[in-house]
Amino acid sequence: MERPLTGNFRADREAVSLAEYERAGGYQGLRKALQMAPADVTETVKNSNLRGRGGAGFPTGMKWSFVPMGKDAPHPKYLVANADEMEPGTFKDRALMECDPHQLIEGMIVSAYAIAADIGYIFLRGEYVRSHERLARAIAEAQAGNYLGNNILGSGYSFTIHLHASAGRYICGEETALLNALEGKRAHPRTKPPFPQVSGLWGKPTIVQNVETLCNVHHIVNHGPAWFRKLSRTEDGGTKLYGVSGKVKRPGLWELPMGTPMREILEEHAGGMRDGLRFRGALPGGASTDFLVEQHLDTPMDFGHVQKAGSRLGTGTMVVLDDQTCPVGMVWNLEHFFAQESCGWCTPCWSGLAWTEKILFAMEQGKGSLHDLETLTFQTKFLAPGNTFCAFAPGAVEPLQSALKYFASDFRRHIDEHRCPWR
């Protein structure tokens, strides 16, 4: 099985150096791209069915096609790598950046070339100190090797990358909030339209892509879109980094064909549940995705199938709930996170999530009532898409609405017994 994203990782998990990267065929995708017209690179990515790996799953090539091109296009144009991995339960981009930093850099240069971007930023979580050190070293190596800078490899194309350490807030992962953060402002989301592709960073055309998405781009150019589509078991192209955390035998991260069923990931790769524990459910793609339960275990983990099952692929990193862990407590923990991380810009979000968290906390303390259950259900509707400024709050209530559905009796026990049965 081919593993383009992680095949290069060293056994000791140290960063792959430039020399090692080149020996393994690194920067060949870039060389090939520089021989092509930018529009052809975009077309190739479109044909590969690559969809964004940050959570929303927007088709990458299509996103690029909205960027104004040609000699009248505004400059500088920007390409931003969204390396603000902060979705609870997610640990995939950190691995990509720590173990093979040149892969991200090459992916960025090829993507930048496709949209004729002049300047790149890696918007990196402040906590990712090791990623920062390794990316800084790799950027310097790439500059020395003329993969970055002026007249890259004699092509006439110039592009630089700056590494920006964020000071932390989950909302910075939202692309327009990220742009405000990069501009040195409070990271509130912006009104769309205008979309960043047209008016982004400092009002210039800007593309923001997740790290894992960018890491795929030069492989697609190098091996062709048909190759990429064939890596997958379903219609969404490529491989996917899948992760599992929680009380399974072997928590971890694996690169597998897109569309690998949930059961296969949980049982064959994560080794199944720890002895004595039973599977109750999982958040398939991080904290802001709906729970899936036993009946969904054969769902292929791709964008379309997970959506049909009632959730989202999200980041593809699962958080597993076992039968010795309180589902109400778990949802309280999630809503505590979301209430804290709400940026405060729109009232339904900051007020509704604080209210939600308060109720769940009271339930865990044995102080919940039947009326509280109605209020929780109301919040899931009140904070649904269309009622808030951005997608933060709708994502925040996804685990709550599905928990109310699948773990209804557990909520009832907290109310009827005036305590948390797990404590």
Add this chain to the structure above:
Amino acid sequence: MLSVEERKEIESKLADYPNSQAMSIEAMLIVQRHRGWVTDESLRDLSELLGLSVADLDGVATFYNLIRRKPVGRHVVHVCDSVSCWIMGVERVCSQLCTNLGIALGGTTADGRFTVLPIVCLGACDHAPAVMIDGKLHEDFNGQRIEEILAQYE
């Protein structure tokens, strides 16, 4: 007064951005690396250096989780309180850590050696619970390892 080193570090990063406002977050993080936190005095100094109002800078400082406007101990222990670590029992480990240090979460030890703060998901969910001390990640953190790990920080 900003130190010569602080000033030098800030000025060396200015070229990464088209204006000084974009430098404000990085500049505060640089000051914090040197002093442990961002003092009122350094906000005034940065205001002068970057040509931004103190109110603007403070508005930004208070938005972000990693910029501190209060003093901390010599070492900052960030304990992940997000979902995977919660499932793996971080609440118990964290209260044991605080008991051992004789402080509440958010507090600083009397000798000024440690401050313990909560933090969101550190991206080490397959090795939960996770803590980060002065930017170094410690995975599979449990009650038995508390003393051994803390001993590495004087």
